[in-house]
Amino acid sequence: MAEPRGRVSDMLEAILAAGANPNAWSDEPAGKRRRHYHHYYAVLTLASVIIRGDDPRHLPLSTLLQLAIEESGVVNKGGSSSWGGLGDLHRGGRLHNVQLLLDAKADPNKASEPSPDHLPLLTALQLEDDVLVRALLLAKADPNIKRTDGGDTPLHLAVRSQLYKSCEMLLRAGTDVDAEDARGRSPLHYAGAGPMTIINSLTAFGADPLHTAPRSGETILHTFAACENAIPDTIDWIALKAPQLLSSQPPPTNLTPLHVAAKRGHFSTCLRLVDRGADLNQRGGRNLRHTAITLADKRGHHELAKALYHRKTMMCTATWSEWLRNPTIQTTIAFIAVMLWLNRALLYDLCLDIATWWYLL
Template structure:
């Protein structure tokens, strides 16, 4: 097995920028920004050629290095593996090659970042599926670790979100400093993720502390989000940590304010109240069995809210 290059040697092996490519360091700086506080700067000083190949999607170079004996689970000071790099860049072929070579799909950095989290950060649902099919744990190991579910909602990746939920991830999973996944999707105005979570039975009023998803949607004047939350039974009278109701956060003259005012003067119909109550009685864990009930298709659609 070849000697693993030192940090200095690793730096000297970097290729120069080719015509039409971003300036040297551009991709690296973009990734640092993507990882935010989750990755220490030191991890970029001791990356191996295998890390570089995985990050840049160089499949042939990756396979060559693996065949030469480079450890597939080689880590930086911050425990970043080549699989972390490939997932963060969304390089499916490299992810597959690394997994086939025995990469640890549940490897964590010193900050608790997993390849699954990085796949959600890049919005690559194919990478997410590859990891899950090969034993990646869809649930966060510790409450303070970065959550793949929340990252998918933050990035607005509905496909990644659906993959995680299909593996039994709790749609109401709460991260203390972030809140619920529904709150994050509303905060970042990703209606497709909000809709998916609500259909899976996420608690429509569970947000971050006393702030509800409706507070977040109204504050950003996101009409579609507000409409979805109201349809699924959001309580317009709940107050946040500043003792404010959602209507008091709505921008003057905005569409969210109009929706809330219309809702306040027009009580929910019996049809709406019945659906909300029945879905609550069925319970989130049994919503997936609605299609199996001996009911007319129209009634099933009514209960599923489709």
């Protein structure tokens, strides 16, 4: 099947074949490029941009490769676009333009100005485009680049967006599997929402399940517990892989993963952690005052607090006073009391039996 082509693609190929600089800049202001290229004279403008080369007179400046990738994102998910751009309306045509520039030795590690974070590989991951990621990695894009804002590596972005194919490609390209972002979190910290295939890939390439953020002391399980859409499989995996993390209480918060989940009201995560051995009696917080139950209740997650309380009393780890405050136990006692009151003869016999039993002791 022939690759989608168009006027701009043909002109771009011809100009590059004539020796034009593939690392030239576009000085079109952000937000104006796509409207500008919608018109027929897009070809002439593109030619003038390439011929000008590295023109430092205008800001912001975007490399042609960056511009081609940004424009490919216009139709990344919809399949068609109402705007024109550095390519054709068919997404394949836009990818063709990216490949044309890469084949002409466009630098995949050259950032656009004024921000050093405007890098082709990071943009491709933000667009969630595995095909672009593959093309850039084959062109020797650096898999270990970091954003200046937040310290994310390409692998952090891929894991957070659940891009399994991109994760695999980055890992095979030699990315640092335990690289830390500005918060000290490794990519594995962001895998709580799954899928498990990503976690399996990370650990197969040596990701450390015991990795701890240096400043906060946050473990992988703490981050999973804080994840709103964490899936049970990931909680089970880390709890079985590193059960000692269930009781981990890094200062200064001194919160266990169960405390973290209870504080945020993550119902299913809390129950899963309890099933895996988290201690409902363990106290945390700055003054070690709160159990997961009291912390959930304090934060207004009353149904969660009731569920944890019920789970605690049913597990026979509660004190007598806690047993008596259990709604199920209270209902049972009330029912027995009413039945005995209605049958006083039975109540008399029961009291007599209790007195006899007590005397014999």
